[in-house]
Amino acid sequence: MIFYETECMLCKQQFKLEEGTKKYKEYKVDRKKKLWCDPCERNVLDQARKGFLSRY
Template sequence: MHYEVICTSCKRTFKLSEGEEQYKQYKERKSHLFYCENCKHKIRFDAIRNFFRNY
């Protein structure tokens, strides 16, 4: 089973598969912000890059 949601960042539709953390959050209505794999990777990479830029 899966849900189709819209990525908060790029506005593209993607699927949340059963077993993923975001799937659980969507099902329990705990979060309204969902990110596709590409956007999650970009956000994580930017956070790491900014962390090392400050040191």
């Protein structure tokens, strides 16, 4: 299996981008792009949902 290894923008830990995923394709096009690991992405999305729902 082909993969790239990059650093998470938030937690600064190394993580793998496996072939066939959306993040892999984005990284393949632009290697300077900053990406988040899956746990950090879930936390950011959860916080965004909480902030959005608290307005209503």
